[in-house]
Amino acid sequence: MDKALVLELPNDISSIEHAVEYVMRHCSSCTDYARRLNLNFRVGLTEALSNAMLYGNGSDPEKRVRVEVDVSVEEVAVRVTDQGVGFDPASIPDPTLPDNLTKSGGRGIFLMKTLMDEVQFNDRGNSVTLVLRLKGEATV
């Protein structure tokens, strides 16, 4: 991944909103895709950042989150890496199953996967790469 833009964020959930907005503005080729950017990308990145800060880094203010953004004409890719021990994303239950629908949590990774064109975790599970394609069919 060609690291066009890199952010290292403090582990502070109040920094998420501005960071997401900044990354969105950085993607100047994205203006034609306002809806997919505003909904799909914004939600995907926000979920990845809050998981990194809350679970990966366990809300530890000393820890940091690294965000690598790579924009091309075809796609925008963002990798979010936390300093945690990781987890097994395959173990996350489907939040849309009737039994899970009334649970207050468990929708972050589902939304990421549903809204982004590609979601890839590293083996350890402390780094996730989200890809939104700017050409071709929109899935949602």
Next chain:
Amino acid sequence: MDKALVLELPNDISSIEHAVEYVMRHCSSCTDYARRLNLNFRVGLTEALSNAMLYGNGSDPEKRVRVEVDVSVEEVAVRVTDQGVGFDPASIPDPTLPDNLTKSGGRGIFLMKTLMDEVQFNDRGNSVTLVLRLKGEATV
């Protein structure tokens, strides 16, 4: 310097404006200092970034600029580092001298020094730290 926020920017002058705006928003304790932030800090950081990209990195698109931001209640400090060979800031002439007034260049470092409370270059000259104090007297 406690690295509250770190940006690694592509060496692209069109990325300066959004980066400056993002850093300014990151400084939430700065809202009481709108004028000093909007004028002094914005100009100081913009000048440091464009010098890093144009001179330090010689407009090379492969090079990168590192921005480290540290905000406390007392001050906001930003370090801008390029991948160049550096220069001797003491050699820069005063652009307000009559002979220099009609030159088109040479005002960037002067403005940085005039508008920020502290401007410190490293020995090599490829890294500058700008400090804006949020308490006490405003110099400009």
Next chain:
Amino acid sequence: MAFQVSKSNDVMVIDVEGQLIVGNRQELKQKVLYELEKGERKFVVNFSETGYIDSSGLGVLVSLSKKIREQEGELRLASLNEDLRTLFELTKLDTLFTIADTREQALEGL
């Protein structure tokens, strides 16, 4: 970013101005639970001024809805824009909530 609480007859209406996200969901939760404890039972959360809800925002609505129903109250949602509605549809939460097109429609018959 603010939650405006107002009363319309016996219904508490909460306008979400800005975002409902991980950073401020507790504030909404506390405001609604405070009114519930004071004895209020009918709630409308109005999203006409809302830019964005994340998964923890959705979560807080689910948990509030449960708490309100336990007290035999009712929570309705109103004025979701297209993006927000998509989020409810994807997560199937549109089947869990009564969602009205407008604040006025949400108030009708509550």
Next chain:
Amino acid sequence: MAFQVSKSNDVMVIDVEGQLIVGNRQELKQKVLYELEKGERKFVVNFSETGYIDSSGLGVLVSLSKKIREQEGELRLASLNEDLRTLFELTKLDTLFTIADTREQALEGL
């Protein structure tokens, strides 16, 4: 970010909307030099819609002013807000330019 060029009698007025900075100073330079080559001699750069000028923006104004004077023309600046005026004062460029409070005042007697 845009430069609006309009003509008021025999004066070219350029409105700077947004910023005049390292990223777009060449655009302003080219627009003014184009008009100068076409024979225009009187210029007002109006900053009432300008958020911010950096040192290279100042530099481009200095170099344009020189080029215009070489052709026996005149460049005036107008409507600098307090922050922008401070930049001109700090760099002593307020002594180099005719700066009018408003666009109308700049046009008077040009």
